[in-house]
Amino acid sequence: MIEVRLHDIGEGMTEGEIISYLVKEGDPVTVDQPLVEVQTEKMVAELTSPANGTIKEILIDTGRTITVGTTILTIASEQSKGGVSSSQTKEEVATTVEAPQAQKPMNMERPKTGPLSKRVKAAPYTRKVAREHNVDITLVEGTGRAGRITVEDVLRHVEERDRGRVKTESAEIAVLEPNPVQESQEPLDVIPFKGRRKQISKKMTQSFFTIPHVCHYEEIDMTDLIQFRKELHEMDEHISVAAFFVKALAIALKEYPVFNAELDEENEVIRLEKAVHMGIAADTEEGLIVPVVRDVDKKSLRAIHQEMKELTQKAKENKLTIREITGSTFTISNVGPMGSIGATPIINYPETGLMAFHKTKKMPVVNEHDEIVIRSIMNVTMTFDHRVADGGEAIRFTNRFKSLIENPKRLILELA
Known part of the structure; x- marks a missing residue:
């Protein structure tokens, strides 16, 4: 078994965010095939496969931020599929791969099963907006250059998806709260403090106080x-x-x-x-x-x-x-x-x-x-x-x- 782990790819990186997977469990992979996109302090990097084999288990969900050394996924190598001894099959081989960290989204629109969708062209910020609106970005039609998905594309998708539901919710509110004088508390807008924004904060703080x-x-x-x-x-x-x-x-x-x-x-x-x-x-x-x-x-x-x-x-x-x-x-x-x-x-x-x-x-x-x-x-x-x-x-x-x-x-x- 090969473990693909997050690795420090430069300048003392300690964590990274999982942006998206380019494979799913059960997929065959070859050496140097891209597996996952990760957001580091300054860039989005692709982690590639260290060996031929099959994706056995994906351990970290997209959107999660993890520390260097964390195992992201495991690969059953072709060697372990063949005629190896019982002692060899029990032995677990850990391979560290260059990668940033990740953290888990909540109630994403993305299907949990089914074949892997086409590879998406979208900036990390666009992906972040999609995650915040629980949108499976692979379902969004890109209107940017070379089919690239923009923030506007994501928001248009959200509007089309939620158009009917918004009307229903408005009607329910009218029934439950007939008093028009009563003020409703709207939730505050928030900006996720992670990824590059968080890393910029750390570096600026280090510089300012040193x-x-x-x-x-x-x-x-x-x-x-x-x-x-x-x-x-x-x-x-x-x-x-x-x-x-x-x-x-x-x-x-x-x-x-x-x-x-x-x-x-x-x-x-x-x-x-x-x-x-x-x-x-x-x-x-x-x-x-x-x-x-x-x-x-x-x-x-x-x-x-x-x-x-x-x-x-x-x-x-x-x-x-x-x-x-x-x-x-x-x-x-x-x-x-x-x-x-x-x-x-x-x-x-x-x-x-x-x-x-x-x-x-x-x-x-x-x-x-x-x-x-x-x-x-x-x-x-x-x-x-x-x-x-x-x-x-x-x-x-x-x-x-x-x-x-x-x-x-x-x-x-x-x-x-």
Whole structure:
């Protein structure tokens, strides 16, 4: 007998939620065949079969959250079906498989018996909405791209399913409570606090209560960079502003490596990272996630722009791999396009620093000739770990970044 268990797939994961099963009891399976979808802190992962055999028993219901090491299901391997000795058949072989944790839904609409339904394309949040409304998501018709099921599809299914029942319930209420003055207590709306939302909470709490956060604020004149990007656009070169931010930070971090570091309190050392792996905070339907662009200090602006674009899209589609969301040494948060004018961001633990870019807006500025001119000004926030660095160092680091952004042609010379 082979036990498929939840395994820590990275960054000290301790639990995960079972999203859906791709097999049922009695199904034959082959090596590497997907068995179950699990929600980890940052992604949905598929657990695959470690051997050929037959699904013997599914032990955990969908919707449940379980801890690492918990057995999710068992497989009767082909070897155990053959002519093995009695001592071999009694021996139970445990195989640990990479997986997140799970917990059990209540009174789901899903049929308890019958053949396995087709594999469903739906985001974890959509699946969560389906579970909250006791909907078997395999019965929902998807109207999204490539048949993907959306939240709207689930709610439409619920409305169609419950239309008759709602009318009946309304009539019953009228009979039982004829007094129209009497107020009814409607249940409060709730949002499940689990999955990625719960994991974000744990990480933010760890960072906030471990790191003494200090925020340094600065204004950066974006006028020349905006003009430079227009010139590049005319040359059919489309480089995002964020790509310039990343490259300028890579240069500054090489000169001020204390902000590209990790504090090891146990061994009483500050580990200065050699490579610069930039975390890009992304706002998605499922919550905050930080894909990582690796070795930005060695990549061109064009390469950084393209990789950021691809990772951001994968983050929105919940398709990031473990490697693509781990190993960052510094993080940026580009919230300006959403309208932010300032914030005090929490550091992406165990990093030392995070820089946030806020809204760029035109405003009157007095230049070096005492003339009032209109310039495009952006606010930035540099948050750093005061155990590792001091304010003066943070100001010098930010000033170096500022000089590169305000003089984009100088930034290009730094790349030579």
